[in-house]
Amino acid sequence: MVEPSTTTEEVWRIEPSGRLQGDVFVRGSKNAVTKHMVAAMLGRGESTIHNAPEVGDVGITSAMLESLGIAVEAKGDTIRITPGDTIESRVPLAFTGLNRIPILMLGPLLHLTGEAFVPLVGGDPIGQRPVDFHVEALRAMGAEVELGEAGITAKASRLRGARIELPYPSVGATETILLSAVLAEGKTVVRNAAMEPEVIELALFLQRMGALIELSPDRRIVVEGVPRLHGASTRLAGDRLEAFSYLVAGLISGGEVRVHGCHQDRLVTAITTLARMGAQFHITDDWISASAPERLRGAPVQTGTHPGFMTDWQTPLMVLFTQAEGMSVLHETVFDNRLVYVPALQSMGCEIEVFSVCLGGPACRFHDSNSLHSAIVRGVSKLRGADVTLPDVRAGFSAVLAAAVAEGSTTLRGVRHIERGYHRPFEQFTSLGLRIQKDQAPVHAGS
């Protein structure tokens, strides 16, 4: 749903709470469910997505689809999507800046109507987040694409398969290509494609809808266009970022959280990273738990594309570093401005220093820029409660973690960011024993 303008906002007041422990059940991820919803536009007939999370981004994406003439019914963990007979080609400007989903709709809208307009995409302020790879891919497939001040306009009577080499294995651009190539005329070959689990999940869903997709070695995906796709049904795999974040919630507070619903194979690098820091794991086919019999040790970690250490895991890890013995080094190589949340943590006493040079790993593509993408973290820091404005969805969760182990109470503003991406975070944290209260407060300038 589009948020109404308001002069007050929901804030969370968090008190120190001791150990966080208990069971958390994770559902599918925001970054998979929303893409599946876009894919469902392409099917003739109903598609069903099970194990969907109840997150703000589902509401935003549902409203976008409905504005185009696509019926969406979300009940509990199930979303049903049925494209109507007449589809609008323009995503309304009201959706400007709300999330990254409109750009993914360009290809599907071109297939359905021959033309498309999508407003400027938003998402978190974690870097430049350009859309040039998406635009160039669509152009290579024969679309005329124009970038305007309000958004992107595209036209194509029929998209054609193309050979596309991505300059960087971008998740979103690979998804744009998949969503465009499945109904294009002929074969599309993508080199240097993203292979993140959420991308593969999307490819599998499209295959269920009737698409011909081949996943080849060396980041190569081959798609042979088909004349039509049908509706399909799928159950989303558990969110690997939520799973990691709640495991960290247990570790940071000296407790133990048992996470159900996310398989070990989606957490391999995360588990090894935490185990090297001294965490002990209990891993079964149904759940994973982590505990720290002794204080954890700091570590050097570099984020990267899958199967490396996921950039979204970086924010909870950074707070955990502040509670680990000794120094830790973090090198962010996916987004140039992902450390934008560090000042909020510093205001709570986290001893984190950021650098533009590449630390803790080989030089990355940001090494000649001024982007502050490396950090040194000193542990163990004594954290204190503060009045904090959250800049983005992942930073928001980290601030909750810091508040949980801080001395004194913390007020978190901008919690809508957390609710955009995590399934019922308030209820989950409460069930783990976090002392947290919802309140209304006047909106601060800049929040």
Ligand code: EPU
């Ligand atoms: N890039 C370009 N040009 C493009 C596209 C990407 O230069 O046209 C660059 C980006 O600036 C960035 C890099 O390529 O430096 C990787 O970006 P990517 O396209 O892979 O990211 P994304 O699709 O925008 C998704 C998730 C992110 C997640 C990344 C990496 C969604 C909606 N977002 O972003 O999730 O961190 O992949 O895995 O799927 C989050 O959920 O909080 C979040 C930021």
